[in-house]
Amino acid sequence: MTIKIWPGAVPSALDFGGRVRPQANKVSFQPAVGPTIERRRATVAVRQHEVSISMGESAAAAFLSFYEDTLQQGTLPFSGLSDPFGVPRTFRIAGEPELAEQTRGLWRVRLKLEEMPS
Numbered sequence: 473m474t475i476k477i478w479p480g481a482v483p484s485a486l487d488f489g490g491r492v493r494p495q496a497n498k499v500s501f502q503p504a505v506g507p508t509i510e511r512r513r514a515t516v517a518v519r520q521h522e523v524s525i526s527m528g529e530s531a532a533a534a535f536l537s538f539y540e541d542t543l544q545q546g547t548l549p550f551s552g553l554s555d556p557f558g559v560p561r562t563f564r565i566a567g568e569p570e571l572a573e574q575t576r577g578l579w580r581v582r583l584k585l586e587e588m589p590s
Contacts, residue, residue, distance in 0.1 A: 475549055475550060475551050475562060476538075476542050476543060476548055476549070476550040476551075477550060477551060477552045478538075478550055478551070478552030478553050479534055479535070479538045479542075481530070481531055481534040482525075482527065482531050482534050482535045482538065483525055483526070483527050483531060484552065484553055484554075485525070486523040486524070486525055486553065486556075487523060487524045487525065487526070491521065491522040491523075492519055492520070492521055492555075492556060493519065493520045493521075493522075494517060494519050494520075495517040495518050495519065495520060496513075496517075497512055497513050497514060497517035498510055498511070498512060498513065499511060499512075499513050516589040518586045518587055518588065518589065519555075519586075519587040520566065520584060520585070520586055520587075521555065521556070521563075521584070521585040521586075521587065522582070522583075522584055522585075523582070523583050523584075523585060524580055524581065524582045524583070525580070525581045525583070526574070526578060526579070526580055527578075527579050527580075527581065528577060528578065528579070529577050529578075529579065531579075532571055532579040532581065535569075535571075535581055536571070539565065539569060543565065546564065546565035546566075546567075546568070546569070547564075548564070549562050549563065549564045549588050550562070550563060550564070551563075553585075555587060561587050561588070561590075562587070562588040562590070563585040563586060563587055563588060564585070564586045564588055565583055565584070565585060565586075566584040566585065566586045567584050569581055569582065569583050570582040570583075
């Protein structure tokens, strides 16, 4: 499968706001006696990022086209964005994006991104 690339017509400056959540990957057991036993559920867990992007009207339209057509409603992963620490990553959009017009011609797009394991 070919990884899609974030479109150049859409800003890549993300407002992360410090929201990065590692996926829960621990399971705990309380035996009849002794301390709680904990272990990992899986060898790989994703990080979830809540981001927002401010953009103009044409960029918002380009984003919608990218989401609906290129990413097939967000089911495909893409590259071209970096995590809040500046490391280029591959992401997938989790859930549905939210687009809201802030002022005439200025839009804010809110996304939940899943960082794909490398």
